[in-house]
Amino acid sequence: MRHLTPLRALALLMSTTLALAGCGGSGGGLDVSVTDARSPVVAGTSTAAVYLDITNDGDDDVVLTGVSSDAATEVVLHHTAIGEDGAVTMSMADELVIPAGGTATLTEGGDHIMLIDPEPRAVGDTLELTLHFGDEAVSVEVPATDLLDAG
Numbered sequence: 001m002r003h004l005t006p007l008r009a010l011a012l013l014m015s016t017t018l019a020l021a022g023c024g025g026s027g028g029g030l031d032v033s034v035t036d037a038r039s040p041v042v043a044g045t046s047t048a049a050v051y052l053d054i055t056n057d058g059d060d061d062v063v064l065t066g067v068s069s070d071a072a073t074e075v076v077l078h079h080t081a082i083g084e085d086g087a088v089t090m091s092m093a094d095e096l097v098i099p100a101g102g103t104a105t106l107t108e109g110g111d112h113i114m115l116i117d118p119e120p121r122a123v124g125d126t127l128e129l130t131l132h133f134g135d136e137a138v139s140v141e142v143p144a145t146d147l148l149d150a151g
């Protein structure tokens with residue numbers, strides 16, 4: 001009879017936890033992948049933007065209905081618009097539709113995720129974000145990046 005060493009048991013436990021975290025639903029057919037997640041660190045502000053690409057490989061449109069994180073007081077979806085006078089305004093968005101086979105690009109100057117009162121971070125830190133698609137959810141590790149590296 002083989003016994004698990006404590007380390008091995010821990011590794012097993014961690015991989016189970018990760019697998020659970022990566023799949024909020026029970027195989028409800030959500031076929032979404034998230035790439036290029038990043039959150040530039042801006043000193044002296046009480047908010048932080050998160051940018052990422054959400055690709056919907058499924059046959060049906062999916063709707064991003066909310067975003068949450070333990071690393072911030074609040075997480076909101078923002079829509080950026082440039083008015084006729086050239087002024088940039090950000091407004092809250094309730095949801096974001098990602099069409100079947102399409103990609104939603106959340107990027108500088110466009111739609112983005114906003115963290116309100118995020119925990120202090122340094123470049124290279126990661127924070128965990130959960131994207132909610134109705135009853136299903138996808139967890140994303142978002143690295144903090146240097147603002148100047150954003151291109």
Ligand SMILES: [Cu+2]
Pocket residue numbers: 049078090112113114
């Ligand atoms: Cu914003």
